[in-house]
Amino acid sequence: MNNICFVTGNKNKLREVQKLLLSHNLLSLEDLDFSDDIPETEDTIEGNAFLKADHIHKKFGVSCFSDDTGLFIESLDGQPGVMSARFAGSNCNSEDNISLVLEMLSGIENRKAFFRTVICLIVNGKVNYFHGEVKGQISKEKAGDKGFGYDPIFIPDGFDKTFSEFTLDKKNELSHRALAVNKLVNFLNGYE
Ligand code: IMP
Secondary structure: OOEEEEOOOOHHHHHHHHHHOOOOEEEOOOOOOOOOOOOOOOOOHHHHHHHHHHHHHHHHOOOEEEEEEEEEEHHHOOOEEOOHHHOOOOOOOHHHHHHHHHHHOOOOOOOEEEEEEEEEEEEOOEEEEEEEEEEEEEOOOOOOOOOOOOHHHEEEOOOOOOHHHOOHHHHHHHOHHHHHHHHHHHHHHOOO
């Protein structure tokens, strides 16, 4: 399979995944001239990943995959989880989400968290899922200027800096998305 569409409007995600999927011709939604919003109405990240891939597969008939990611914080009972994109409200941005997380964790010692990515691949109507998780801690304050989303406050286990202080290549060596994408790559490489 040569052409495959990554169902995302997020240029940061596209850049990360493009580096990992070198042997395939990755199409973006821009290449399909598609710019509509696909509402994420499910209550699991698997469900939302499926919604996005299914929408594009049905509309364009192309092989495609989407990713949905959540940040799960232990002392907030797994929040923001599936609500990660809209944690601080429906029109919020990453700055707002980060501020809310830091405010809710203020004075709390347990800062354990993990990122979880689910990729949903649809080829000829057949659906496959690939998962990736990375454990870490929420920092006390923001650090770094690379990455996106919650990267400035997430310190992966075994390191003393946030994902925003990593280069893209370094983040791609261990991130939740890279783990899921590598499983996708292995699957695609064995696909006729
Ligand atoms: P979605 O997968 O695009 O729905 O992302 C959900 C939320 O998690 C958004 O706020 C993203 O900015 C954030 N997010 C997704 N992937 C990452 C990541 O790799 N690092 C930090 N934040 C992320």
